[in-house]
Amino acid sequence: MSADRDRPPPACAPAHVRTAELGPLPRCALPEPAPDPFDRQLSITFEAFLATHARKWLTYAYLHTGSEAAAREVTRAAYGQLGRLWPHALRQASVEAYAWSVLKERVVEWLYDHHQPTALTETAAFAVVTHALLRECQQQFAMLESQLGLYAAIARLPERQCDVIVLRHVIGYSDAQIGSLLGVDEVTVRSYASRGKRKLAAALGIDQGNTRGNLTMWHTRPADRRETVETLLSAAAAVSGIDDLAGFCDLDDAGALSGLGASLHTGARAAGGPPTAVRPVRADQGAPSTYPSARDEATHELQLACALVVNAAAAAASLERLVDDHHIDPEGALVFACLLHITGRTDAAHFWWHFGAGAGSRTAAYCLYLSHRRNGEYRDAAYWREQAAHAPDEERRSVAAFDEKQLLPDAARHNLLVQWHSGLAPTLPAVLENVINRLVVDSDDEDFGEIPRPSPTLVQDLGRAE
Template sequence: MGERKMTRAHRYPGGRRETVESLLSAAAAVAGIDGLADFSALDDAGALDGLGCLAPAAAGRGAELPPAVVPPPGPRRAAPSGYPTARDEAVHELQLACALVVNAAAAAASLERLVNDHHIDPEGALVFGCLLHITGRSAAARFWWLFGAGAGSRTAAYCLYLAHRGDGEFRDATYWREQAAHAPDEEPRAVAAFDEKQLLPDEARHNLLVQWHSGLAPTLPSALENVINRLVVEGDDEDFGAIPRPSPTLVEDLGRALH
């Protein structure tokens, strides 16, 4: 896979660009967080690692996230009220980030591009990593986030920041937060119309956010999780263990699993 050409965003006819990162604002609105822009905009506002500054109950009321109340980034930032420790905060933030990513309107198209022989989209690696994390495969999720971050996905780098912070690996967390906050050498991506098919059935997507608002780890219905369980696992990586690979029919299989 390393020899395949990796692109930072997919171009559609007419020059239209749609990415998971540019559509996270819509997914955030579904979650009831009206002030959450896409992750790139959060970087510019200095709020990249401020998702967890809202406790679940507050987020559920549609509270905004003004940049002025977001504390400066740092490996030893104290956890906000509602979280016992900064590590607990990061774990909960990562759960929300993954739920938002798989809720994004472009998630399905990005994942389909991940298995394209000609162009592998880094945001597809981000989406697949989030699916793996939601289904309890945290180590394998990191592998795919590394793939996406290395190809230019700032949101994948953000997920790595939260994952390391949640494990108490603050030096690694600091590195990945810096990568996530690094301004890309390209023009900002415009938010496009939401005409993509959804990655997961509506009820499953909704329940991920309901579970998060309730303080629970978001999970998928067993039928959807079984789709992930059936994926081919290649080898046993020394650092990441068993790493599932997305099948060419993964998006289709997820879409019909509950029918």
């Protein structure tokens, strides 16, 4: 109200007119508005979400910023943004995954603004040393060097594997909770954890700790103590109680999560339509974004990119070259990856985008940038954005500007763009999706899981599936 009271009169009004000279206006006796049950329901769900995740998210922010004050700032900003967008978040396929991307966005923004890399290694090392000093445990000191190396190796893992290991073994989320945060099932979480442990074992030169595994290399410590990735991660869990650090357990009481109730009302007003919050301009961005979060923006742009790729005149010819030629065709890999993404096979799409990007497709690299950004994996996203900006090493052979053979029937191609313009995720008709479902899966990649392979007749099958 103070802003309205201090605002100057409109230009069309005489300069001598002032609010005070107008005198008091009559007040209408209006009844007090009744509490909105919808607002109350939103508040209850948001408070429950805070109660479930607040402590662990503060820990995550502290691990990466290395500062209690920064952890308060980042977590408060994340929950403030989430509170304003809560009705929108509730409409997402996974509330937890959407909220997790908001937290990671805030962490990365804080690191960027302070010109600082992640402090994961240093923060965890401080916790380990403090734990050893407090306990004065000879065995703990014997493991100290290996634990410090463990955290450095964790920080070098692919971002999703790094998150799974940290959330699981350092912060203490269950596999089911991690799956909700990352938008995947528990089997996929265990797969990410297993892959991460194998890479940690290779990096540290020790056994993974799985008696059924094939690794036989041991790292021997005093008193013939044999360390494995599992024992180091168990020790990490034992010292991961960062709440024990001075003042950290008081973060909530210091006001990290106070004053968020009002932000819910702003978000609730937009419940009937898409949020219109404008994200601020950053030094590495050209213009402010009208999307409420980086996840929303990347999701929408990736959907459009995939729809445009499969709608391109040369899409069918590119996919045929991928199947028929005896050498790599990056554009065909791009087309196939976009088809897989549209049909919900995200990990398999990543494999083929990597295939295309490695062969020189900058569009495939850009799709990887958007996909990682959508998942809150900003370190990987930055890498692929840089690759997308680089010119290819050699000029690829040109393709015809127009090809009479279209990859998809006209109605399906048109509907992809109509769905996108309507704010919906583009999907294929069931008959076309069944063509993709019937593709042979002849490999189980360590990093990407089951990978469908394009059949020799894929283009013809898609074209005649009406």
